[in-house]
Amino acid sequence: MLRCLPTFRARAARAMSTTPSLVQIEKKDNYAIVRLSRAPVNSLNMELLQAIDEAVQSLEQDKNIKGMILSSTNPKIFSAGLDITEMYQPKTKRLREFWRAFQNTYLRLYTTPLATVAAIEGHSPAGGCLLAMCCDSRVMSLGGPLIGLNETKLGIVAPFWMRDVMVNTIGHRETEKMLGLGLQVNALRGKEIGLIDEAVPVEQVHSVAEKLLLEWLSIPSSARKLTKAMMRDETAQKLRSRLDEDRSNFVDFCETDKVQSALAGYLAALKKKAEAKAAK
Numbered sequence: 001m002l003r004c005l006p007t008f009r010a011r012a013a014r015a016m017s018t019t020p021s022l023v024q025i026e027k028k029d030n031y032a033i034v035r036l037s038r039a040p041v042n043s044l045n046m047e048l049l050q051a052i053d054e055a056v057q058s059l060e061q062d063k064n065i066k067g068m069i070l071s072s073t074n075p076k077i078f079s080a081g082l083d084i085t086e087m088y089q090p091k092t093k094r095l096r097e098f099w100r101a102f103q104n105t106y107l108r109l110y111t112t113p114l115a116t117v118a119a120i121e122g123h124s125p126a127g128g129c130l131l132a133m134c135c136d137s138r139v140m141s142l143g144g145p146l147i148g149l150n151e152t153k154l155g156i157v158a159p160f161w162m163r164d165v166m167v168n169t170i171g172h173r174e175t176e177k178m179l180g181l182g183l184q185v186n187a188l189r190g191k192e193i194g195l196i197d198e199a200v201p202v203e204q205v206h207s208v209a210e211k212l213l214l215e216w217l218s219i220p221s222s223a224r225k226l227t228k229a230m231m232r233d234e235t236a237q238k239l240r241s242r243l244d245e246d247r248s249n250f251v252d253f254c255e256t257d258k259v260q261s262a263l264a265g266y267l268a269a270l271k272k273k274a275e276a277k278a279a280k
């Protein structure tokens with residue numbers, strides 16, 4: 001018992017230090033709204049990934065909570081995807097921990113027994129698109145925001161499990177095009193290819209997300225959960241059985257000169273764009 005205490009304390013301290021600031025949880029009757037809250041663009045660094053994982057886990061353990069809406073405190077950005085600075089000029093130990101956090105968060109969100117809906121008001125590239133695809137349904141705002149796996153445009157390659165989730169969502173041929181060309185699409189096009197379930201004006205995103213969530217929650221709970229597991233466990237298991245191999249592949253790939261120079265170029269382009277915006 002005593003020996004468990006430091007682990008418990010460390011976990012509790014970590015949860016307290018990450019969860020409230022990086023992820024906001026608002027509980028409603030039988031579901032919660034989980035808002036990503038890492039300014040400026042919800043880029044997924046290790047701490048945010050861990051905070052999402054912990055938030056979903058804590059909701060799974062709450063007997064009153066049956067579902068969640070994944071959203072953002074920033075209406076212009078759902079999530080900018082993985083924090084590129086985690087991958088650029090990395091320290092190997094941190095890079096390994098970062099990738100494990102990404103694997104864990106994906107596995108948690110993709111297979112959670114909670115019903116999940118992504119309320120996507122703003123941009124959702126790459127890792128942001130993955131988080132959204134892990135949910136049972138997606139609502140996205142009409143207009144400017146884009147969603148997709150744009151990795152190839154950065155000169156990097158999405159891992160097999162991001163591909164698998166996209167194939168499961170929109171089918172093989174659409175994934176081949178989206179992934180190969182690094183395409184991002186707006187909500188209307190997303191709806192045409194099945195990436196998005198509802199495309200609505202931004203002010204309706206949350207009410208429609210709630211409607212979709214209640215539809216999932218209207219299904220008898222054990223039937224809904226078993227069906228979700230039946231549809232998703234095989235895909236998740238593919239990664240679970242290769243966690244270390246996948247992480248080594250990522251670290252080796254990331255540390256190559258080619259990937260490092262591609263990331264340097266991409267970060268410089270982002271910075272230039274931000275400076276031009278600020279100068280206006």
Ligand SMILES: CCCCCCCCC/C=C/C(=O)SCCNC(=O)CCNC(=O)[C@H](O)C(C)(C)COP(=O)(O)OP(=O)(O)OC[C@H]1O[C@@H](n2cnc3c(N)ncnc32)[C@H](O)[C@@H]1OP(=O)(O)O
Pocket residue numbers: 040041043044076077079080081082083084085123125126127128150151154156157158159160246249250253270271273274275277
């Ligand atoms: C075998 C296995 C192999 C595996 C091989 C590895 C594959 C891993 C899979 C990778 C998955 C990913 O998610 S890769 C990540 C892909 N993500 C992206 O391409 C998104 C890039 N960002 C954008 O497009 C835009 O920033 C967008 C999100 C639309 C917001 O536009 P805005 O105009 O509102 O804001 P900006 O001015 O651009 O950005 C505000 C600030 O945030 C920073 N910023 C923006 N996105 C960022 C990001 N993802 N990471 C870090 N920082 C980011 C900018 O540099 C600015 O910094 P300051 O100038 O300092 O203010």
